[in-house]
Amino acid sequence: MTTMGEERSRRWRLVLGGSEEPGQGDEGGEAGGAPAEQRSTLSPRDAAMDEALDALYGDSRGGDLSESMPDVARWLGDIRDYFPESVVQIMQRDALQRLNTRQLLEHPELLAEVEPDAALAATLLSLRKVMPAKTQDTARQIVAQVVRDLMRRLEYPLRQAVSGSLDRAARTHRPKRWQEINWQRTVYANLRHYQPAQRAIVPERLIGYGRRRTTLRDVILCIDTSGSMATSVVYGGIAAAVLASLPSLSTRLIMFDTAVVDLTDQLADPVEMLFGLRLGGGTNIDRALNYCRSAITRPRDTVLILITDLFEGGSKEGVVRQVADLLADGVTFVTLLALNDQGAPRYNAALAQQLADLGAPAFACTPDEFPELMARALNGRDLRP
Structure with a gap:
């Protein structure tokens, strides 16, 4: 059990950060820094909290989040895991003040000097709740430009891959x-x-x-909207919009944190769909999969793509059971740990292995690889990379 003195030392260590040298301030470290042994023995969770605080406020990094933490979207997801909502709001506002993004948003003429991408769009969507009102229109313009660029990037290869796959399947x-x-x-x-x-x-x-039906396959994209998945949400939402435009597919888009939202009726306007999302919060994969199962009417003609890092906040046993039942029903199921250009540096490896043992592969995928993944899934081929 942690004593009051140990808890006080822990709190001072997190307040002062790692740049303070042991022994500064009052003896014992209660007012000027934690003792050396306390500073070097942080728990993994406290070490992660310390890293998140140092990225934003650390003097050793000049307090410049844009330089110290290139993956701001992941940082925004991390702080939601480690701090209460009231603290998260303060940190987000501080981050918005320190990010180059703020200068960009307040000076639209600077947009010509940068190249908006999915990571920037994800960052803006994550910060939307604390964004000054006058920057909302500029942020929407950036998201709209990213959507247009990514639609052009994904539309042709996805159409070709799906069309070729279903032509073969229809013979x-x-x-x-x-x-x-x-x-x-x-x-x-x-x-x-x-x-x-x-x-x-x-x-x-x-x-x-063969005899063609109106739709040959049903596709469900089920996407985790927790902060660490922000870039994958952007890519996944746009991929779903492209797939929904193909008459040979019946496409559904499900987004979830601890709640589940069916956004299928918004796929015709991906900009409004993305800009209306509330990124962040917890993760309940079990609940999301239960909703997906209730929406499946042709299991053997259904492909379910779950996009999540598998850090389940609900029942891990429930997730494994749901996936086993989906596979038993004949659903083609795959977990994408990330759908972005950076890969999946952090995910629940234990749960990923459990799903792989069931025959449901779990791996990261880049947007350029996603069309081939869909072709293989629609054709019933091995999905393992």
């Missing part, structure tokens, strides 16, 4: 009607059976078009 080798035979593909498939004497090809294997 049948047992066409029942004459008009269902794809003669061009049938001829190519039977060239080795050409009979010179008869100057004819014997079609030993027929390839047909």
